Amino acid sequence: MGRAKLEIKPIQKSTNRQITYSKRKKGLIKKAYELSTLCDIDLALLMFSPSDRLCIFSSETSAIVFPDRSKRQGIQNKEYLLRTLEQLKTENDMAFQINEPRYEAIHSDVKVINFPIFTELEKELCRLQQQLQISEEELRKFEPDPVRFTSMEEMEACENHLLSTLTRMVQRREHLLSRSFEAPSTQQSIENIEGWEPEAEFKQARIIANSAYASNQLSYDLPLQGIISNPTQTPK
Amino acid sequence: MGRAKLEIKPIQKSTNRQITYSKRKKGLIKKAYELSTLCDIDLALLMFSPSDRLCIFSSETSAIVFPDRSKRQGIQNKEYLLRTLEQLKTENDMAFQINEPRYEAIHSDVKVINFPIFTELEKELCRLQQQLQISEEELRKFEPDPVRFTSMEEMEACENHLLSTLTRMVQRREHLLSRSFEAPSTQQSIENIEGWEPEAEFKQARIIANSAYASNQLSYDLPLQGIISNPTQTPK
DNA sequence: ATACCTATATATAACGC
DNA sequence: TGCGTTATATATAGGTA
Numbered sequence: 001m002g003r004a005k006l007e008i009k010p011i012q013k014s015t016n017r018q019i020t021y022s023k024r025k026k027g028l029i030k031k032a033y034e035l036s037t038l039c040d041i042d043l044a045l046l047m048f049s050p051s052d053r054l055c056i057f058s059s060e061t062s063a064i065v066f067p068d069r070s071k072r073q074g075i076q077n078k079e080y081l082l083r084t085l086e087q088l089k090t091e092n093d094m095a096f097q098i099n100e101p102r103y104e105a106i107h108s109d110v111k112v113i114n115f116p117i118f119t120e121l122e123k124e125l126c127r128l129q130q131q132l133q134i135s136e137e138e139l140r141k142f143e144p145d146p147v148r149f150t151s152m153e154e155m156e157a158c159e160n161h162l163l164s165t166l167t168r169m170v171q172r173r174e175h176l177l178s179r180s181f182e183a184p185s186t187q188q189s190i191e192n193i194e195g196w197e198p199e200a201e202f203k204q205a206r207i208i209a210n211s212a213y214a215s216n217q218l219s220y221d222l223p224l225q226g227i228i229s230n231p232t233q234t235p236k
Numbered sequence: 237m238g239r240a241k242l243e244i245k246p247i248q249k250s251t252n253r254q255i256t257y258s259k260r261k262k263g264l265i266k267k268a269y270e271l272s273t274l275c276d277i278d279l280a281l282l283m284f285s286p287s288d289r290l291c292i293f294s295s296e297t298s299a300i301v302f303p304d305r306s307k308r309q310g311i312q313n314k315e316y317l318l319r320t321l322e323q324l325k326t327e328n329d330m331a332f333q334i335n336e337p338r339y340e341a342i343h344s345d346v347k348v349i350n351f352p353i354f355t356e357l358e359k360e361l362c363r364l365q366q367q368l369q370i371s372e373e374e375l376r377k378f379e380p381d382p383v384r385f386t387s388m389e390e391m392e393a394c395e396n397h398l399l400s401t402l403t404r405m406v407q408r409r410e411h412l413l414s415r416s417f418e419a420p421s422t423q424q425s426i427e428n429i430e431g432w433e434p435e436a437e438f439k440q441a442r443i444i445a446n447s448a449y450a451s452n453q454l455s456y457d458l459p460l461q462g463i464i465s466n467p468t469q470t471p472k
Numbered sequence: 473a474t475a476c477c478t479a480t481a482t483a484t485a486a487c488g489c
Numbered sequence: 490t491g492c493g494t495t496a497t498a499t500a501t502a503g504g505t506a
Binding site for chain 3: 001024030031
């Protein structure tokens with residue numbers, strides 16, 4: 001479709017190939033979207049651009065595994081893949097026996113398995129794990145698990161920590177009390193007491209954490225050169 | 237395209253839906269084939285038919301889907317996935333330290349694409365979030381966030397909490413010191429000292445506190461359901 | 473379901489910016 | 490890369506077999 005009929009074979013000129021990719025990718029995703037909507041089905045479309053950028057469309061969900069073209073020669077890898085596949089097969093067979101026999105295609109069609117790119121979810125998982133660890137460590141400073149204690153110094157440090165916090169608390173309260181006496185309202189909320197600065201930084205952190213969930217896109221591109229790198233950057 | 241323009245929304249009549257699926261599937265696969273050929277790229281297309289049959293097109297070796305709709309939830313690969321993620325994380329960190337985070341350097345042979353909505357990961361995320369909140373709440377008992385404070389009573393409770401913990405700590409240490417003098421070994425590990433009883437009472441208190449928080453959890457809930465739902469998909 | 477038909481809706485190749 | 494334009498090629502809705 002176009003001014004001229006195009007033969008279906010690899011386009012030699014790389015610029016043309018890139019242009020065709022962009023245009024047809026768009027069309028293909030649109031069609032995929034339409035089909036999945038019209039027929040209310042799960043559908044996933046994955047491709048690597050000529051510049052090896054991954055593009056995903058998914059109507060729903062799920063994890064998908066896909067082979068990496070440039071890396072299919074490694075024997076070591078093949079063995080790994082086969083092992084993984086075997087594992088998956090087993091797991092799938094279990095599901096197969098329990099449920100209805102609909103997933104034969106999974107067995108017969110699949111030959112290579114592939115590996116994950118870090119999605120937002122994964123990043124968030126890591127972030128949470130780290131934060132949890134930090135938080136628990138912090139907690140341990142106050143209330144150490146006796147079993148984990150290894151030295152008297154640690155114990156003393158903990159005591160000091162508790163003591164200094166306690167001191168700070170008392171000072172804080174006294175500060176508040178003196179303010180309260182100046183302003184007569186007994187039911188006055190603490191936030192409104194003068195000289196009491198809400199720690200904005202804390203709130204900010206929470207907002208950032210939550211915004212990580214906001215993304216829920218129909219389709220998206222991911223750069224392959226690194227999980228760490230910015231997804232919106234252009235490939236070289 | 238056809239005699240009449242069709243609105244892109246789920247087709248109600250199941251026979252029509254099935255017919256449309258067949259026709260459009262064919263077209264979609266053709267387009268997928270053309271794109272992958274013209275641009276010489278790896279591409280995979282996966283879908284479940286209205287009758288839940290899996291259909292795969294792949295320009296290369298193939299791909300795998302872990303189904304996610306309610307009917308297909310037999311596969312138990314959480315462990316596998318988490319392990320894999322851990323592995324990838326490690327490798328990625330290494331690659332990052334050594335050199336630029338090029339994808340090839342990260343994992344030897346495989347790419348895994350992991351859809352953001354993957355159920356098991358999501359559950360894990362949810363669990364972590366809860367745990368983090370619990371932990372932070374616990375932490376606040378020792379060192380409260382001023383903004384959240386609403387009453388003087390809470391402050392006093394916090395002080396008492398700190399004080400009692402401190403007292404317990406000091407007693408504990410003195411207990412240990414006296415034991416140490418009786419037993420001459422200076423390098424003796426604390427865990428092995430006789431008469432060292434983990435204070436069950438205290439742990440119990442913590443559990444109670446946490447469960448109380450957990451039942452209050454709803455108001456603090458993070459918008460996790462945003463991850464699950466697809467905004468373009470009409471709810472059934 | 474599958475094949476063919478036909479009128480119409482869409483996709484897109486080649487071009488310019 | 491991205492965005493229009495336009496002439497043409499394809500896809501497909503709604504039929505029928």
